[in-house]
Amino acid sequence: DVKVTQSSRYLVKRTGEKVFLECVQDMDHENMFWYRQDPGLGLRLIYFSYDVKMKEKGDIPEGYSVSREKKERFSLILESASTNQTSMYLCASTVFRVGGQNIQYFGAGTRLSVL
Amino acid sequence: LAKTTQPISMDSYEGQEVNITCSHNNIATNDYITWYQQFPSQGPRFIIQGYKTKVTNEVASLFIPADRKSSTLSLPRVSLSDTAVYYCLVGDPPHTPLVFGKGTRLSVIA
Numbered sequence: 001d002v003k004v005t006q007s008s009r010y011l012v013k014r015t016g017e018k019v020f021l022e023c024v025q026d027m028d029h030e031n032m033f034w035y036r037q038d039p040g041l042g043l044r045l046i047y048f049s050y051d052v053k054m055k056e057k058g059d060i061p062e063g064y065s066v067s068r069e070k071k072e073r074f075s076l077i078l079e080s081a082s083t084n085q086t087s088m089y090l091c092a093s094t095v096f097r098v099g100g101q102n103i104q105y106f107g108a109g110t111r112l113s114v115l
Numbered sequence: 116l117a118k119t120t121q122p123i124s125m126d127s128y129e130g131q132e133v134n135i136t137c138s139h140n141n142i143a144t145n146d147y148i149t150w151y152q153q154f155p156s157q158g159p160r161f162i163i164q165g166y167k168t169k170v171t172n173e174v175a176s177l178f179i180p181a182d183r184k185s186s187t188l189s190l191p192r193v194s195l196s197d198t199a200v201y202y203c204l205v206g207d208p209p210h211t212p213l214v215f216g217k218g219t220r221l222s223v224i225a
Binding site for chain 2: 059
């Protein structure tokens with residue numbers, strides 16, 4: 001069964017802290033994504049990665065960075081957390097196949113509160 | 116990236132068929148259309164994907180007209196457990212990542 005695991009379901013951090021959100025997938029997928037989801041705004045793409053050590057900015061990369069040292073793990077980093085980064089964070093992975101069925105598999109999400 | 120427009124919310128009674136339409140006027144030739152379902156406090160889950168005409172699986176049907184500028188997700192005989200947010204996405208992996216809009220919040224009433 002497909003599995004995308006996010007390290008924490010709930011996190012509470014203080015303003016200015018460095019925060020790491022970890023995501024691991026067991027499907028040998030090349031592509032991984034980080035989104036944030038806020039009420040009324042839907043899912044917004046922060047960063048994605050097509051391969052190990054590769055990263056691409058999404059729609060809202062400001063205030064975030066990512067790390068992909070191993071194929072199965074994609075980390076989202078908040079260098080200095082701020083209250084406006086309080087949100088639900090969702091990780092996803094997929095294999096891209098031209099002409100095939102490309103499905104994103106999502107983790108359960110991490111609800112981060114920055115105080 | 117092709118933008119999508121969907122109704123913000125819909126209500127339905129149990130047992131009815133629900134059709135959610137998505138507009139994507141600037142869809143590109145290589146773009147696929149994909150629908151996801153999201154329950155509260157969970158990540159989105161794939162429902163169905165198509166390129167043209169009609170696609171059907173055990174959960175839903177997807178209708179795509181010849182011009183592909185819109186698509187309709189059809190859920191037969193909905194139940195209370197179908198209450199969720201439904202997202203329509205248009206994209207052509209691997210060249211572009213899928214972009215989620217705000218989705219349609221479906222409320223099923225007993």
